[in-house]
Amino acid sequence: MAHRIVTAAVIIIGNxxxxxxxxxxxxRDIAIALGKKGIRIAQAxxxxxxxxxxxxxxNELRVKHDYVLTTGGIGPTHDDITAECIAKAFGxxxxxHPEIAALIRKREVPPxxxxxxxxxxxxxxxxxxxxxxTGGPPGFYKENVHVLAGIPAVMRxxxxxxxxxxxxxxxxQSRSVTVYLGESAIAEPMRVLQVDYPDVDIGxxxxxxxxxxxxxxxxxxxxxxRLDEVMTKLAQIIVEAGGTPEYA
Amino acid sequence: MAHRIVTAAVIIIGNxxxxxxxxxxxxRDIAIALGKKGIRIAQAxxxxxxxxxxxxxxNELRVKHDYVLTTGGIGPTHDDITAECIAKAFGxxxxxHPEIAALIRKREVPPxxxxxxxxxxxxxxxxxxxxxxTGGPPGFYKENVHVLAGIPAVMRxxxxxxxxxxxxxxxxQSRSVTVYLGESAIAEPMRVLQVDYPDVDIGxxxxxxxxxxxxxxxxxxxxxxRLDEVMTKLAQIIVEAGGTPEYA
Numbered sequence: 001m002a003h004r005i006v007t008a009a010v011i012i013i014g015n016x017x018x019x020x021x022x023x024x025x026x027x028r029d030i031a032i033a034l035g036k037k038g039i040r041i042a043q044a045x046x047x048x049x050x051x052x053x054x055x056x057x058x059n060e061l062r063v064k065h066d067y068v069l070t071t072g073g074i075g076p077t078h079d080d081i082t083a084e085c086i087a088k089a090f091g092x093x094x095x096x097h098p099e100i101a102a103l104i105r106k107r108e109v110p111p112x113x114x115x116x117x118x119x120x121x122x123x124x125x126x127x128x129x130x131x132x133x134t135g136g137p138p139g140f141y142k143e144n145v146h147v148l149a150g151i152p153a154v155m156r157x158x159x160x161x162x163x164x165x166x167x168x169x170x171x172x173q174s175r176s177v178t179v180y181l182g183e184s185a186i187a188e189p190m191r192v193l194q195v196d197y198p199d200v201d202i203g204x205x206x207x208x209x210x211x212x213x214x215x216x217x218x219x220x221x222x223x224x225x226r227l228d229e230v231m232t233k234l235a236q237i238i239v240e241a242g243g244t245p246e247y248a
Numbered sequence: 249m250a251h252r253i254v255t256a257a258v259i260i261i262g263n264x265x266x267x268x269x270x271x272x273x274x275x276r277d278i279a280i281a282l283g284k285k286g287i288r289i290a291q292a293x294x295x296x297x298x299x300x301x302x303x304x305x306x307n308e309l310r311v312k313h314d315y316v317l318t319t320g321g322i323g324p325t326h327d328d329i330t331a332e333c334i335a336k337a338f339g340x341x342x343x344x345h346p347e348i349a350a351l352i353r354k355r356e357v358p359p360x361x362x363x364x365x366x367x368x369x370x371x372x373x374x375x376x377x378x379x380x381x382t383g384g385p386p387g388f389y390k391e392n393v394h395v396l397a398g399i400p401a402v403m404r405x406x407x408x409x410x411x412x413x414x415x416x417x418x419x420x421q422s423r424s425v426t427v428y429l430g431e432s433a434i435a436e437p438m439r440v441l442q443v444d445y446p447d448v449d450i451g452x453x454x455x456x457x458x459x460x461x462x463x464x465x466x467x468x469x470x471x472x473x474r475l476d477e478v479m480t481k482l483a484q485i486i487v488e489a490g491g492t493p494e495y496a
Contacts, residue, residue, distance in 0.1 A: 015451055018289045019422070020279030021466065022453070024272075027294070031268030041266045043301070044294035046275070049451075053291070076432045077452040078439040109432070116435035151454060174267070184324045184357070187364035191326040203263055203297075204325040205270070206399060218269065 003222065006169035007042040008034055009061040013072040013082055014150055015048050026071045026148075026155050033159050038168030039067065049073060054085040062089070062145050067166060072150030074139065076116045086142055087124035097123045100137050131161030170222035175231050179243040180214040182206070189237045190217070193230065199223065200230045251470065254417035255290040256282055257309040261320040261330055262398055263296050274319045274396075274403050281407050286416030287315065297321060302333040310337070310393050315414060320398030322387065324364045334390055335372035345371045348385050379409030418470040423479050427491040428462040430454070437485045438465070441478065447471065448478045 010030055016022040024046070031041050042065055047053045054073075062068045073082035087094040100121035109117065120137040123129075130139035130146060132154060139148045139158040148158045179186070183206050194202045200221040207214055219230045235245045258278055264270040272294070279289050290313055295301045302321075310316045321330035335342040348369035357365065368385040371377075378387035378394060380402060387396045387406040396406045427434070431454050442450045448469040455462055467478045483493045 015449065015468075016453060016466070017275070018279060018292065019420075019468065020276045020283060020289075021422070023276050027265070028268045028271050031266060035268060041268075042296065044266065046292035048290065075452070075454060077435045078442050079451050112436050113430075113432045116432040119435070151456075153456065172267075174269070182361075184361045184364040187325045187367070188360050194326050201263065203327050204323070205264060206323060208399075208401065218264070220263075220267065 004038075004169035006039045006067075006167065007065045008039050008067040008069060009065045010041055010044040011054070011057055011061065011068060011070040012044065012046045013049065013054060013070055014046075015079075017046050017072075018048055025152055026150070029152070029156055030069055030071075030159060033163050034069075034166075034168075035172065037163050037166060038171040039166060040169075040172060049079050049081060051081055051085055051088070054082065055089045058086060058089040058145060062143070066144065068145045069148060069162075070145065071148050071155055074120065074137075074147060074149055076119045080119070082147055083122050083124065083140070086127075086145060086147060089145075090124055090126075090142055092125040092142075094122045095125050096121045097127070097129070097140070099129060104137060130158050133157045133161070172220050172222055173224055173227055174218060174220045175227055176216055176218045176248060177231065177234055177238065178214055178216045178246045178248065179238045179241075180212055180246075181238070181241055181243040182213055183215045185241045185243070186215070186217075186237050189240070190234070193233055193237065197221075197226060197230050200226050202230065202234075252286075252417035254287045254315075254415065255313045256287050256315040256317060257313045258289055258292040259302070259305055259309065259316060259318040260292065260294045261297065261302060261318055262294075263327075265294050265320075266296055273400055274398070277400070277404055278317055278319075278407060281411050282315075282317075282414075282416075283420065285411050285414060286419040287414060288417075288420060297327050297329060299329055299333055299336070302330065303337045306334060306337040306393060310391070314392065316393045317396060317410075318393065319396050319403055322368065322385075322395060322397055324367045328367070330395055331370050331372065331388070334375075334393060334395060337393070338372055338374075338390055340373040340390075342370045343373050344369045345375070345377070345388070347377065352385060378406050381405045381409070420468050420470055421472055421475055422466060422468045423475055424464055424466045424496060425479065425482055425486070426462055426464045426494045426496065427486045427489075428460055428494075429486070429489055429491040430461055431463045433489045433491070434463070434465075434485050437488070438482070441481055441485065445474060445478050448474050450478065450482075 123140045124142045127140040127142045203218040371388045372390045375388040380386045451466040486493045
């Protein structure tokens with residue numbers, strides 16, 4: 001059986017994330033949506049609103065991964081420089097997209113405001129559009145680089161339009177079991193299990209919930225049967241360590 | 249007046265962030281704590297639990313920035329590979345740190361569990377320790393690379409111990425004003441203002457709160473007087489556009 005691994009990189013653009021002013025939530029939403037389609041996020045970067053950083057990051061990652069998704073920097077103000085940066089990364093001019101411009105012109109505003117709003121119609125030459133059901137201007141893509149808004153609700157609307165257009169690979173399935181034992185109590189047999197199942201990614205995530213320490217074990221694989229085997233063995237490991245497996 | 253710009257990079261290590269299972273909050277906590285000390289986060293990366301990726305990222309960033317901080321991957325299980333990776337990045341052996349080992353040995357557990365727990369005493373040769381007031385094993389640093397836990401409460405405890413030991417630079421001050429106008433209404437005068445004040449970073453962040461659209465303008469600079477001037481001019485811009493400046 002042929003396996004197809006499809007990867008994406010996410011570039012989160014914005015000083016507000018790096019200064020701590022804003023908590024990013026877009027990465028997680030993108031990871032979940034792409035995961036369901038069989039696209040794995042191989043890495044993510046948070047970069048400032050600085051042209052040379054954005055251009056260099058886009059050009060490094062677009063050749064390494066099947067897809068690149070960016071968030072942020074596509075509004076009408078001076079700090080929204082993503083479209084310009086993508087155009088520079090591809091070495092093409094920035095042009096006014098007639099479809100976006102027509103959408104923006106539908107709403108009547110004074111001329112100086114219209115001039116600013118029309119900045120949102122500028123895309124790299126050759127770009128296609130990504131739908132935006134919130135009614136605002138669309139996102140766009142240039143080759144394998146997909147440019148989404150930073151505002152979470154708008155980002156999610158664009159993501160919903162984008163995902164069906166992407167080609168996914170094998171879907172990674174995930175199963176988990178929780179036990180109220182410390183990680184160390186099960187670390188050694190779990191290590192052996194991971195060696196026996198190199199094709200299943202076994203993760204161990206300790207937590208403290210209402211003052212009780214526990215561990216959630218997560219197994220991820222594209223092969224459901226191997227995943228079932230690992231989950232059965234994890235249950236055995238937990239019971240042998242004196243714990244009780246709990247399934248969400 | 250001499251200016252000193254001190255930068256850091258953050259490396260968030262963990263498949264669970266890239267799969268969307270876990271929402272990272274550590275980047276924001278680190279950004280706020282370092283910001284108060286005059287250390288700016290220049291970039292952040294999220295990388296999987298893969299040795300070559302971690303080693304390459306650490307080695308790329310530690311020479312570019314004053315500090316590197318990592319989160320995640322320092323527990324007792326097979327997927328905790330950060331200490332090994334830092335040792336490889338610096339080309340030094342991984343050794344058992346006597347102080348951490350003594351702390352771990354204080355709590356009596358069966359031998360096979362102790363063996364797993366002692367994995368948390370392994371640090372790169374020459375590493376120093378980072379305190380952990382939660383009572384668990386400490387973090388560590390090797391040269392300018394500081395290795396913190398992934399669990400947010402433990403990460404914050406280590407960060408609290410770490411920050412006073414770092415050398416900061418000029419502190420970036422931040423002021424903000426909110427207006428219930430769309431960004432486009434003020435985009436053009438704000439662009440002109442940004443040109444006049446290249447040393448002040450002016451950001452515009454649109455939002456939708458309870459169905460009302462608005463924009464928060466954030467000005468950031470190391471120079472309080474220039475910041476005051478920009479805030480006065482932003483208030484004028486808002487009033488001229490028909491809005492009312494609101495201060496948090």
